Amino acid sequence: MLRTVNRVLLGLLGLGLFALGGAVLLGGLDLPRRWDFGMPGWWPFRGPDDVVLGTEGRTRWREEGWWWPTVIAVLAVLLVLLLWWLLAQRRRHLGGVLVDSGDGAAARLDGGTLEDVIEEEAQALDGVSGAHVRLTGRSSAPAARVRLLLEPHANPARTLGRLSRETLANARDSAGLDRLPSKVRLKEVRHHARRVG
Incomplete structure (x- = not known):
């Protein structure tokens, strides 16, 4: 069961990272302009001069007191879960x-x-x-x-x-x-x- 869950999670994570990397590469190489196709209107980077996170995105919540503690807490929980997953893999199988x-x-x-x-x-x-x-x-x-x-x-x-x-x-x-x-x-x-x- 754990082996199946691991494979599904790793597959989904890999697929998501592959899609994100491909989309960033499309914008970075300016392929929409070269090959004459459009990107969705919500997509933040369409060309080599665009950034992944613009000024408005970086400063939107700066004045809110809850923003940074929430970001840090979510990242800390994510880090703990990933470390737990890594350690669970290590002790499950004897080489x-x-x-x-x-x-x-x-x-x-x-x-x-x-x-x-x-x-x-x-x-x-x-x-x-x-x-x-x-x-x-x-x-x-x-x-x-x-x-x-x-x-x-x-x-x-x-x-x-x-x-x-x-x-x-x-x-x-x-x-x-x-x-x-x-x-x-x-x-x-x-x-x-x-x-x-």
Whole structure:
């Protein structure tokens, strides 16, 4: 879910910045005059001598006592939200897991590969329609977040037991970890009734 939200937000932000940059470039290169087309009447910069924010726009609210505190508060909230978003991205995914190779040196196992293996094994369990795994924590002490999509006939207790005893135990043992704490979320697949004619 978070991955989808991130992609949508980044896509919208990128599209908006691309459109704004293209519009500024049109005015800066004086393309409306060269190619003989008009810009909308509300557009502030139509040529290379125009500015993005004119004198009237910069001085309109200068005399109002609430203007600058509001601008600063909005920008501060925006900065905090962007920093929170950045930090949320950083701690959501573990890039690698340190594995004891047995000869005194540590090897690094790619976190995405381990996630894929756990997902494949979890999806092979009876009654599991889909699985999503995300490794979090530190490379020396990883933790797993597992989401399972269960078919209506699945027994949640049995599926959870097999996931713990087989799938997660295999991942823990193959990576040479002492422990692999896990949070598992179970969700049932909802099938919609269809009319048969």
